Amino acid sequence: xxxxxxxxxxxxxxxxxxxxxxxxxxxxxxxxxxxxxxxxxxxxxxxxxxxxxxxxxxxxxxxxxxxxxxxxxxxxxxxxxxxxxxxxxxxxxxxxxxxxxxxxxxxxxxxxxxxxxxxxxxxxxxxxxxxxxxxxxxxxxxxxxxxxxxxxxxxxxxxxxxxxxxxxxxxxxxxxxxxxxxxxxxxxxxxxxxxxxxxxxxxxxxxxxxxxxxxxxxxxxxxxxxxxxxxxxxxxxxxxxxxxxxxxxxxxxxxxxxxxxxxxxxxxxxxxxxxxxxxxxxxxxxxxxxxxxxxxxxxxxxxxxxxxxxxxxxxxxxxxxxxxxxxxxxxxxxxxxxxxxxxxxxxxxxxxxxxxxxxxxxxxxxxxxxxxxxxxxxxxxxxxxxxxxxxxxxxxxxxxxxxxxxxxxxxxxxxxxxx
Numbered sequence: 001x002x003x004x005x006x007x008x009x010x011x012x013x014x015x016x017x018x019x020x021x022x023x024x025x026x027x028x029x030x031x032x033x034x035x036x037x038x039x040x041x042x043x044x045x046x047x048x049x050x051x052x053x054x055x056x057x058x059x060x061x062x063x064x065x066x067x068x069x070x071x072x073x074x075x076x077x078x079x080x081x082x083x084x085x086x087x088x089x090x091x092x093x094x095x096x097x098x099x100x101x102x103x104x105x106x107x108x109x110x111x112x113x114x115x116x117x118x119x120x121x122x123x124x125x126x127x128x129x130x131x132x133x134x135x136x137x138x139x140x141x142x143x144x145x146x147x148x149x150x151x152x153x154x155x156x157x158x159x160x161x162x163x164x165x166x167x168x169x170x171x172x173x174x175x176x177x178x179x180x181x182x183x184x185x186x187x188x189x190x191x192x193x194x195x196x197x198x199x200x201x202x203x204x205x206x207x208x209x210x211x212x213x214x215x216x217x218x219x220x221x222x223x224x225x226x227x228x229x230x231x232x233x234x235x236x237x238x239x240x241x242x243x244x245x246x247x248x249x250x251x252x253x254x255x256x257x258x259x260x261x262x263x264x265x266x267x268x269x270x271x272x273x274x275x276x277x278x279x280x281x282x283x284x285x286x287x288x289x290x291x292x293x294x295x296x297x298x299x300x301x302x303x304x305x306x307x308x309x310x311x312x313x314x315x316x317x318x319x320x321x322x323x324x325x326x327x328x329x330x331x332x333x334x335x336x337x338x339x340x341x342x343x344x345x346x347x348x349x350x351x352x353x354x355x356x357x358x359x360x361x362x363x364x365x366x367x368x369x370x371x372x373x374x375x376x377x378x379x380x381x382x383x384x385x386x387x388x389x390x391x392x393x394x395x396x397x398x399x400x401x402x403x404x405x406x407x408x409x410x411x412x413x414x415x416x417x418x419x
């Protein structure tokens with residue numbers, strides 16, 4: 001009995017040339033790769049993407065010992081093929097041009113003008129291949145007074161005001177501005193970039209032409225301020241840090257319990273009334289200070305301390321079980337280890353073990369890598385998680401052979417340090 005043919009990836013047949021490194025660009029191209037695109041990642045010979053060295057933590061070999069390969073790289077480079085190529089050499093530049101002629105999409109995150117010196121800028125490559133969609137990811141965009149500055153997620157979180165609304169107020173213990181615990185601006189830039197690329201591919205169906213996409217971390221950082229930016233633009237009043245509470249909802253924050261803490265996310269009056277009933281304080285829902293969300297926000301200084309007295313009387317697990325029956329949003333505040341042990345996370349298959357080398361042949365001792373599954377769930381064309389993030393230069397010969405280079409020429413390029 002033959003096995004059913006796996007569904008085609010949504011982006012099967014799309015070729016992506018990935019000249020990006022670190023996080024925003026690679027996050028974008030990993031999304032495209034998960035959806036079925038053939039992504040070829042260009043890396044520096046002998047060095048590779050910067051994040052290959054951003055450790056600890058490091059990947060472990062078959063014996064459980066640390067390798068010299070940082071796990072950071074594996075977060076955003078699965079389903080790709082790695083080619084080592086020195087684009088500072090004329091031979092390397094010519095190979096990039098050959099690849100660009102066959103590519104549908106190119107993603108790069110060099111400084112503004114950084115690739116022009118090699119003839120690999122968007123104007124040069126799109127002149128060779130008018131169908132090419134060329135996506136540039138920079139800190140501040142292709143124009144403006146900061147265009148030539150390098151941009152990093154932490155810098156953008158600070159500049160956009162994200163850190164001014166993250167953390168506890170200055171007057172509280174531990175108060176002060178904080179960065180978000182992951183590189184949020186980088187990640188969102190990757191998501192926005194993949195969306196822009198998909199839009200450009202759709203336009204190309206009717207026009208036959210590619211286009212240049214200008215993605216800036218600063219632009220994205222301002223966009224994802226979302227309701228906080230909208231509030232400022234509506235009132236002229238800059239929002240302040242207020243810990244885990246919400247500027248427009250109450251109660252919507254963490255609360256102490258008998259054995260730790262929990263999170264309550266009450267978004268409407270019905271949920272608040274059901275909480276009050278479950279907590280044995282039905283009178284709160286009728287209290288003129290707390291009868292509506294706006295009133296609760298206005299009187300949170302009285303409501304929250306009163307609630308904390310009650311929430312300390314039960315364990316986190318007891319509160320979660322009780323409030324779940326009442327359809328009141330409530331949950332534990334997990335560590336990442338606890339999150340991966342959660343029954344729902346496991347039921348959704350969110351930790352995925354992928355092979356790195358074919359047929360268990362692992363010359364670097366890393367046969368498989370565990371990562372987080374794609375959150376994209378398409379019923380007919382789901383993401384295909386085929387291969388683990390590659391070893392440095394793992395696919396160089398394979399990709400160059402597909403370009404038409406014979407073994408002798410590949411060996412000459414290697415001897416010359418081009419690959």
